[in-house]
Amino acid sequence: MADQPLTLAEATEKAKELRTQLNHYSHEYYVEDKPTVEDYVYDRLYKELLDIETNYPDLITADSPTQRVGGKILQGFEKVTHDIQMFSLNDGFSKEDIFDFDERVQKLAGKQVGYCCELKIDGLAISLKYENGKFVQGATRGDGTLGENITENLKTVKSIPLELKKPISVEVRGECYMPKQSFVNLNKEREEAGQDVFANPRNAAAGSLRQLDTRMVAKRNLNTFLYTVADFGPMTAQTQFDALNELSEIGLRTNPEKKLCATIEDVWAYIEEYHEKRTDLPYEIDGIVIKVNDFTIQDELGFTVKAPRWAIAISFRQKKLKRL
Numbered sequence: 001m002a003d004q005p006l007t008l009a010e011a012t013e014k015a016k017e018l019r020t021q022l023n024h025y026s027h028e029y030y031v032e033d034k035p036t037v038e039d040y041v042y043d044r045l046y047k048e049l050l051d052i053e054t055n056y057p058d059l060i061t062a063d064s065p066t067q068r069v070g071g072k073i074l075q076g077f078e079k080v081t082h083d084i085q086m087f088s089l090n091d092g093f094s095k096e097d098i099f100d101f102d103e104r105v106q107k108l109a110g111k112q113v114g115y116c117c118e119l120k121i122d123g124l125a126i127s128l129k130y131e132n133g134k135f136v137q138g139a140t141r142g143d144g145t146l147g148e149n150i151t152e153n154l155k156t157v158k159s160i161p162l163e164l165k166k167p168i169s170v171e172v173r174g175e176c177y178m179p180k181q182s183f184v185n186l187n188k189e190r191e192e193a194g195q196d197v198f199a200n201p202r203n204a205a206a207g208s209l210r211q212l213d214t215r216m217v218a219k220r221n222l223n224t225f226l227y228t229v230a231d232f233g234p235m236t237a238q239t240q241f242d243a244l245n246e247l248s249e250i251g252l253r254t255n256p257e258k259k260l261c262a263t264i265e266d267v268w269a270y271i272e273e274y275h276e277k278r279t280d281l282p283y284e285i286d287g288i289v290i291k292v293n294d295f296t297i298q299d300e301l302g303f304t305v306k307a308p309r310w311a312i313a314i315s316f317r318q319k320k321l322k323r324l
């Protein structure tokens with residue numbers, strides 16, 4: 001006999017249970033890249049939740065996984081002012097530039113400093129605001145002070161949690177990117193449809209986030225790596241390396257290839273290592289970012305008008321580095 005339809009009380013309880021379970025499985029799959037259940041298990045639970053929400057639309061919540069597919073057609077993107085400016089990075093183009101950076105930093109800091117090295121993901125810089133653990137605003141960098149509100153589009157990016165693991169209020173920043181394979185698939189579809197193809201995954205990600213139809217964004221398989229805590233709230237990390245671990249602990253996706261380097265020689269070895277490995281990565285990188293690890297020293301060094309003095313990006317994208 002068909003199941004008795006659930007009462008509202010039963011449906012409310014069941015929907016809550018399914019949302020928690022589905023969001024947990026989604027976190028494992030999209031944020032940790034370590035799923036513990038097969039897709040069909042997820043799909044069955046998802047269908048069960050969708051049926052309940054279809055029968056009881058009032059039970060739909062903002063953090064329900066069914067809301068990830070989008071469905072809003074936006075009129076445009078409102079402007080957002082970044083309370084904390086979103087800077088860009090100074091670029092280095094050679095081994096000499098990196099060693100000069102180290103010399104400047106040691107001189108300013110008055111001592112040997114350690115560096116946190118990270119891959120420079122080739123995507124679009126984004127800012128994510130959470131209030132009491134809930135995702136409330138996503139924005140582009142724009143000119144560093146004025147960005148665009150792309151919250152509805154970022155809600156369809158599965159690795160961006162709609163709710164953190166802790167009910168804290170923070171602002172974090174990172175990169176939204178399109179994985180290489182998704183880029184190849186998308187361009188194949190576009191070519192078959194007689195549409196223009198995207199030149200590279202970065203343009204494809206930027207073009208996807210500019211879509212006004214959020215259902216289109218949901219289909220683009222965008223992803224993220226977070227790398228900066230702008231407004232710390234109750235977060236306690238005192239170094240960049242620890243901040244990346246803390247971001248991961250509250251449920252945000254961070255890049256696993258980070259490395260703590262005690263000397264600039266170790267930094268250079270890391271740069272050479274990933275200059276070789278970059279073609280094997282499932283996402284594009286356009287270089288390496290080197291950051292003074294200790295936040296106290298970062299604060300001492302501060303920013304110029306356009307960039308932090310305590311970081312430098314080395315770009316793989318130009319000729320001179322080919323001779324690495």
Ligand SMILES: NC(=O)c1cc2c(=O)c3cc(F)ccc3oc2nc1N
Pocket residue numbers: 086087088089118119120121122123125175227228289307308311
């Ligand atoms: N594309 C990137 O993967 C990446 C980019 C930045 C920045 O743009 C950036 C800009 C700042 F003003 C300060 C720190 C930063 O750290 C960063 N770290 C990264 N890993």
